[in-house]
Amino acid sequence: MKNILVTGGLGFIGSHTCVELINSGFTPIILDNLSNSEPWIKDRIEKIVNQSVVFYEGDCRDKELLNQIFTEQKINGIIHFAAYKAVGESVNEPLKYYENNIGGLTAILEVSQKQNCSNLVFSSSCTVYGTPDRLPVDESAQIKSAESPYGTTKIICEKIIQDLSKADKNYKSILLRYFNPIGAHETSLIGELPLGVPSNLVPFITQTAAGIRESLTVFGNDYNTKDGSCVRDFIHVTDLAKAHIKALEFLTNKNEGTCEAVNIGTGNGNTVLELINSFEKSTGQKLNYTLGNRRGGDVEAVYADAKKSKELLGWEAEISLEQSLLDAWNWQKTL
Numbered sequence: 001m002k003n004i005l006v007t008g009g010l011g012f013i014g015s016h017t018c019v020e021l022i023n024s025g026f027t028p029i030i031l032d033n034l035s036n037s038e039p040w041i042k043d044r045i046e047k048i049v050n051q052s053v054v055f056y057e058g059d060c061r062d063k064e065l066l067n068q069i070f071t072e073q074k075i076n077g078i079i080h081f082a083a084y085k086a087v088g089e090s091v092n093e094p095l096k097y098y099e100n101n102i103g104g105l106t107a108i109l110e111v112s113q114k115q116n117c118s119n120l121v122f123s124s125s126c127t128v129y130g131t132p133d134r135l136p137v138d139e140s141a142q143i144k145s146a147e148s149p150y151g152t153t154k155i156i157c158e159k160i161i162q163d164l165s166k167a168d169k170n171y172k173s174i175l176l177r178y179f180n181p182i183g184a185h186e187t188s189l190i191g192e193l194p195l196g197v198p199s200n201l202v203p204f205i206t207q208t209a210a211g212i213r214e215s216l217t218v219f220g221n222d223y224n225t226k227d228g229s230c231v232r233d234f235i236h237v238t239d240l241a242k243a244h245i246k247a248l249e250f251l252t253n254k255n256e257g258t259c260e261a262v263n264i265g266t267g268n269g270n271t272v273l274e275l276i277n278s279f280e281k282s283t284g285q286k287l288n289y290t291l292g293n294r295r296g297g298d299v300e301a302v303y304a305d306a307k308k309s310k311e312l313l314g315w316e317a318e319i320s321l322e323q324s325l326l327d328a329w330n331w332q333k334t335l
């Protein structure tokens with residue numbers, strides 16, 4: 001397996017994964033509609049790996065284009081990142097999310113099946129667990145009904161892939177349930193590029209430290225956690241990217257159909273306040289923040305049981321929280 005179609009390959013996780021693919025001897029073929037990414041990210045990827053990459057500008061719902069790419073590039077596997085991901089926006093514009101996230105996946109599945117390519121890595125999320133009954137949460141935990149249309153699209157997409165696997169005994173797929181990706185590439189050439197005001201914590205922190213935002217609000221300090229703020233499993237995006245290589249290797253080594261869901265997290269839970277402290281310590285930047293009300297739809301605490309990723313894929317996170325925050329800050333400084 002060599003040529004990997006990477007939908008959303010210029011996005012935050014996609015771009016880091018393209019770098020790791022090339023470092024591991026794969027050839028990423030990027031398909032991205034630039035709806036939440038910039039064309040110059042391609043140049044940055046090329047600068048990091050010192051070689052050119054193939055890029056198609058387009059939408060993964062465009063089956064004609066997908067067929068063209070499969071024919072031109074002899075695609076052996078797919079990593080499907082392309083999707084909308086803003087939780088709040090999805091509440092206001094649910095159809096946009098269902099159309100794009102589900103339509104994109106079904107187009108990819110239909111074309112890949114027709115083209116006899118049955119190796120799929122799907123970007124899922126720990127959002128499928130909702131508020132877990134047990135922590136750390138493992139893959140056998142019940143799938144809850146999601147708090148947002150965004151979360152619902154992840155649950156539905158997982159289900160679609162599972163149903164296809166039952167119908168097509170040769171189809172090989174892996175559902176990676178990401179926890180909270182943060183950080184940036186060590187070269188500071190690629191990183192997260194939030195559209196407008198960031199809703200995710202770490203970009204909001206780095207923009208506040210950079211003086212773009214006046215102050216960070218910690219959403220809730222009365223949760224039942226050690227300091228009252230929410231607990232999350234923050235994972236460096238490079239570690240996360242490397243999990244995709246292990247997932248592809250797992251699929252390659254499988255001789256029959258498979259569909260596995262795997263948590264991709266560090267296994268450690270940190271509170272929002274701990275993260276802020278850690279940011280101040282590792283970067284030497286003082287952060288202006290206040291304690292505020294809870295944000296609707298937030299889960300009190302969620303962090304991964306990371307055993308399955310280690311056992312099944314031979315993957316575990318390696319980069320510390322401090323390094324992740326320092327990398328996020330170094331990237332912010334280049335913007």
Ligand code: UD1
Binds near residue numbers: 087297
């Ligand atoms: C959410 C989604 C997750 C999705 C991710 C991608 C849910 C439950 N989670 O993660 O599935 O993959 O977005 O965008 O749908 N916080 C503050 N102040 C801020 C911003 C955030 O205190 O200004 C807090 C939040 O309340 C939360 C933590 O920081 O406790 C992390 O928030 P965020 O980065 O938005 O990620 P999640 O909500 O965990």
